Amino acid sequence: xxxxxxxxxxxxxxxxxxxxxxxxxxxxxxxxxxxxxxxxxxxxxxxxxxxxxxxxxxxxxxxxxxxxxxxxxxxxxxxxxxxxxxxxxxxxx
Numbered sequence: 822x823x824x825x826x827x828x829x830x831x832x833x834x835x836x837x838x839x840x841x842x843x844x845x846x847x848x849x850x851x852x853x854x855x856x857x858x859x860x861x862x863x864x865x866x867x868x869x870x871x872x873x874x875x876x877x878x879x880x881x882x883x884x885x886x887x888x889x890x891x892x893x894x895x896x897x898x899x900x901x902x903x904x905x906x907x908x909x910x911x912x913x914x
Contacts, residue, residue: 823913825887827877828864829898830908834871842870845903853877857894872907884913 836842850861857879865874877894881887891911899906 823881823884823887825879825881825884825891825911825913827879827891827894827909827911829875829877829895829906830865831873831875831898832871832905832907833873833903834905835903836871839868839870842873846873846875849875849898849901849904853894853897856897857890859890859894887913 833842833845836845846863850863853859853861860878862876863873864876866872875898877891879887879890879894881890888911895906895909895911898904
């Protein structure tokens with residue numbers, strides 16, 4: 822069993838309040854959960870309205886599969902026009 826964990830730090834360019842940030846982050850999290858069947862949560866920068874960190878976890882039988890899923894998740898987040906990825910790390914357990 823392979824567990825992949827990804828942390829994505831984001832800059833929310835169009836956010837001008839915590840309410841707007843929460844709406845954007847909730848939308849991203851819901852899309853990732855529905856599309857890729859991964860566990861997703863906001864893990865840091867809860868009180869900053871233009872920054873956030875999202876944690877993504879995936880479990881599988883092969884490292885190649887888990888890595889492919891996490892790379893696809895990162896590409897999906899990168900294609901979101903309202904955000905910019907400032908840092909991304911992927912680790913395997």
